[in-house]
Amino acid sequence: MIRNLKEVKDNNFDITRSADEVRKLSFNDHVCLGCGICESTCPVEAITLNEIAIDSRNRLSNDIYFSGHEKIAQNFHDDFDVQRVTVNESKCVLCGMCSGLCPVDALVLTIDGVPIREIDAYPHYNAFSEIDDDECVYCKRCEVACPRDAIVIERVLPDRADLVTGEINVDDDECIYCGVCEELCPAEAIVVDKETGKESIVIDKDKCVYCLVCKKSCPTNAIKAICRACNYGEYDLDPSKAVVKGNSVIDSELCVFCGWCEGVCPTDAAKHKKPFKGSIEVDQDKCQACGACVDICGCNALAFPVSSGPGSRLDHIIAYDDYCVRCKACAKACPNDAITVKRTEIDHTPTNSATWTDALNAIKD
DSSP: OOOEEEEEETTEEEEEEESSSEEEEEEOTTTOOOOOHHHHHOTTOOEEEOOOOOOGGGGSOTTOOOOOOTTHHHHOOOOOOSOSEEEOTTTOOOOSHHHHHOTTOSEEEEETTEEGGGSTTSOOBOOEEEEOTTTOOOOOHHHHHOTTOOEEEEEEOOOGGGTOOEEEEEOTTTOOOOOHHHHHOTTOOEEEEOSTTOOEEEEOTTTOOOOOHHHHHOTTOOEEEEEHHHHHOSTTOOGGGGOOEEEEEEOTTTOOOOOHHHHHOTTSOEEEEOSEEEEEEEOTTTOOOOOHHHHHOTTSOEEOOOOOSTTOOOOOOEEOGGGOOOOOHHHHHOTTOOEEEEEEEEOBOOOOOHHHHHHHHHTOO
């Protein structure tokens, strides 16, 4: 007997069928882009993309501040309370079409525990994101830019003593414990106790960068200091100890192949490949700057323009074509049909199935 089991937890669900083979369809709402590919390609019309085209600006306070940062979309995102996709389990035949065509693996069909993206008989997209640790300098720009928090950069900084060396000491007979050096020390390496009868000064040489600010500011010339690296060259420093080390991790579940990592990487260590090629256009005459597209975009490819000054009106939306993944969620969310997204090419593995070929062609324009 074929049994369908459905469990809903935190906007996620599983549908399981047990027979000669065990098929299980899982949905992760936090990964879903709301693109609607699953809905449009389901052969039995079992999938519904729920209404998420909400003018969220009307639901928020009026004191939202838009900083004018070029990635303004990242400055403000409202969390949607609506589950993006609903599957009618009485209709679903667990064919895997939705799973195979989902560009971010929000829907995952497994057969006997194996995801179909790992089964050669099913086509899958040729998309990837990667960071070459040999080229990466662990600056964390990609981590900051990633709209899905899919990148984690772990770095180990060198010891300060391996970057600069010097000598510093205080003549207690000359020091008046005024505290000027403590207040000016940029490294917060100096602690002065001014209490009468308990006067003292302590310099933490692990924090000291030998900038000589304390020496130059001391009113009694009680501080003697020298930066050896500055005065005599870096003869006593080992360059190998001054290197920032670390590693980079990309969460494959969260990554949408938008390319922000590659776009901001200063050393060309990050590379990506999108599953779709195409274009995105915003009709400024139709756009009412409601922000629905900004909210739904999972890759920060849509944003309000940079503010020209206090009180300036943000009356249109701009699109960053390089970071658009052609998912069309923005076009579906726009209440004014102001956005047009086209998919002209789909990069996927070969398939001999006419059904899958037709489905892949159906999502192209």
